[in-house]
Amino acid sequence: MKYGIGAATASRVSPETKLIVTQSPFDAYVRKYGTIPRRGVFGYFVHELGRRIVGGDYPVGATLPNEPDLVEQFGISRTVIREAMKCLAGKGLVEIKTRVGTRVKERSNWHHLDTDVMVWHYETGPxxxxxxxxxxxxxxxxxxxxxxxxxxxxxxxxxxxxxxxxxxxxxxxxxxxxxxxxxxxxxxxxxxxxxxxxxxxxxxxxxxxxxxxxxxxxxxxxxxxxxxxxxxxxxxxxxxxxxxxxxxxxxxxxxxxxxxxxxxx
Missing domain, CATH: 1.20.120.530 (GntR ligand-binding domain-like)
Structure with missing residues (x-):
């Protein structure tokens, strides 16, 4: 079960970016209770990257793509990428090290009671x-x-x-x-x-x-x-x-x- 950027159906492309935004059964819940609104480039990017980490696309210990690669892949600014990484670090999903990159942390470090993290578990198939x-x-x-x-x-x-x-x-x-x-x-x-x-x-x-x-x-x-x-x-x-x-x-x-x-x- 996958929802979000890159899905092939029920999608729309943001005119400013390459982000393809699709509906999820959890959109209404996130709008009402989530800590990061699922709207705008920043919100959609945080949720997409969070889903990919929780869902195992980026396994524990993996290094996420660097900024130039993410800029190319999603068509978003470095500023958005950096703020998103800080957000994910605040939820315990990643650690950021200068000249090393951003690495996915052990699952025991994730803030599983964070509303967004809980939703990502369900969205990616708990x-x-x-x-x-x-x-x-x-x-x-x-x-x-x-x-x-x-x-x-x-x-x-x-x-x-x-x-x-x-x-x-x-x-x-x-x-x-x-x-x-x-x-x-x-x-x-x-x-x-x-x-x-x-x-x-x-x-x-x-x-x-x-x-x-x-x-x-x-x-x-x-x-x-x-x-x-x-x-x-x-x-x-x-x-x-x-x-x-x-x-x-x-x-x-x-x-x-x-x-x-x-x-x-």
Whole structure:
């Protein structure tokens, strides 16, 4: 699965450059949540190079093409290239050394929780390793967040969680609107932890919810949303009852119900 510069279909050529820009199922997500907007020469180039690195076109330890080669290949300025390399270095993907070049760093150095990096994993065909890692981390984060929401959430927090659940119920069959409500449900739970750092970790779940919608068929997504609804209700009920232990167990049951067949471990 490849999206971006160089694709042969549904493309347009920027009049200023040789960049060929194609649509990706993740464009809407990046526009709303990404750290680097996917627009303009700089934005498209950063996302294309990031995808190529994460997707393995430039493997770990490889030296990226030098500036003159990139100028020739993409028709962009050296200034754009340098700023893009700094951006990728800031995400932990590359290191820049004078008179040596720009080298792809070990995957352990990548900022995998960076929203753009997470999206690049999905856009290039997520590996078993990254999907197992995401599912494992969700099992650590979500149940504990749910327990904390039950113990610490304000009346307003609980109302937000309940409202999101009601929207999930009313939008079954509309996979996009339902996924948006699902994200609001989890976002409200993380906010109810009353921990501002914990609350920011919602991006991990947000990308996973969006990826499920983008990578699976309509029927698969619709069936999964319907199947998970009672488990969301159990989570809501436990939080409203102010029962952290029940909330913890309900969250685990919800995660057990989460299945994307090709990534079911």
């Amino acid at each position: 590996s078993v390793e990254i999907m197992r890692s995401i599912k494992d981390l969700r099992r650590v984060l979500e149940p504990e967040a749910t327990a904390r929401a039950a113990a610490r959430g304000t009346a307003e927090d609980l109302a937000a969680i309940a409202s999101a659940y009601e929207d999930m119920v009313s939008t079954i069959g509309d996979i996009n609107t339902n996924a948006d409500a699902d994200l609001r449900f989890h976002t409200a739970i993380f906010a109810a932890t009353r921990n501002m750092i914990y609350a920011q970790l919602i991006d991990l779940i947000a990308v996973a919810i969006y990826a499920n919608r983008a990578l699976s068929s309509h029927d698969e997504v619709a069936e999964g949303q319907k199947r998970s609804l009672p488990y969301h209700k159990d989570v809501l009920d436990a939080i409203v009852a102010r029962n952290p232990d029940a909330a913890l167990k309900a969250s685990h049951r919800l995660l057990d119900s989460w299945r994307i067949d090709r990534y079911d471990f």
